[in-house]
Amino acid sequence: MKFNPKLAIVYAAATLATSAFALTPAEHSAEKDRISAEYKAAKEQCKALKGNAKDVCEEQAKGVEKVSSAELKYKVEPNEKNQYAVAKAKADADYGVAKEKCDDFSGNSKDVCQKDAKSAHVKALESAKVSEVRKDPSSKPGDIANARKDANEKTMEADYKAAKQRCDPLSGDAKDACIADAKRRFGQ
Structure with a gap:
C-alpha cells in the first residue's frame, strides 16, 4: 500500500476537528456547574417579583436550564436523538412559559x-x-x-x-x- 500524504492530512484534520469539539470530563463538569449556577441566579432574581410574574420568571429559568442541559448532552454526543431532545426541550420550555402567562387571564x-x-x-x-x-x-x-x-x-x-x-x-x-x-x- 502506498502512503498518500494528502489522505494523511485529511485524516489528521478530521481527527483534530472531532476532538476539538469533544468536551473533557472536567469541561463537562464545569458546564454542568455553570448551568446550575445560572439557574440558581435566575431563580434568585425571581424572588423579587410577585404573583404570576414570579411564576412566569421561575418557569423561564426552569426552561433555560432544561434547554442548556439538553444542549450540553448534544455537545457530548451529537446525534439525531440528542438533537431532537434539544428541540423538544425548547418546545417544552416555551409551552411551560406560555401556559404560565395564561394565568393572567380568566x-x-x-x-x-x-x-x-x-x-x-x-x-x-x-x-x-x-x-x-x-x-x-x-x-x-x-x-x-x-x-x-x-x-x-x-x-x-x-x-x-x-x-x-x-x-x-x-x-x-x-x-x-x-x-x-x-x-x-x-x-x-
Whole structure:
C-alpha cells in the first residue's frame, strides 16, 4: 500500500476537528456547574417579583436550564436523538412559559390562551419530529412524507381546538357559523 500524504492530512484534520469539539470530563463538569449556577441566579432574581410574574420568571429559568442541559448532552454526543431532545426541550420550555402567562387571564380568554399555547407546542414538537426523520440516514422518502402528514394532522387538530375555543363566548347562529368556519379551515 502506498502512503498518500494528502489522505494523511485529511485524516489528521478530521481527527483534530472531532476532538476539538469533544468536551473533557472536567469541561463537562464545569458546564454542568455553570448551568446550575445560572439557574440558581435566575431563580434568585425571581424572588423579587410577585404573583404570576414570579411564576412566569421561575418557569423561564426552569426552561433555560432544561434547554442548556439538553444542549450540553448534544455537545457530548451529537446525534439525531440528542438533537431532537434539544428541540423538544425548547418546545417544552416555551409551552411551560406560555401556559404560565395564561394565568393572567380568566374565563374563556384563559382557555383560548391555553389552547393557543398547546397549538404552538404541538407545532414545535411535530416540526422537530419531521426534522429528526429527515436527518435520519436510514429514512426513506415515504417515511418523511408520512412524518409530514402526521405532523400536519396533529397541527391542524390543535389549531382547530384553539379556533373552536374562540367560538365559545358566542351563542346561537354566530357560534354555529364560527364552529363551521373552524371545521372548514382546519379540515375537521
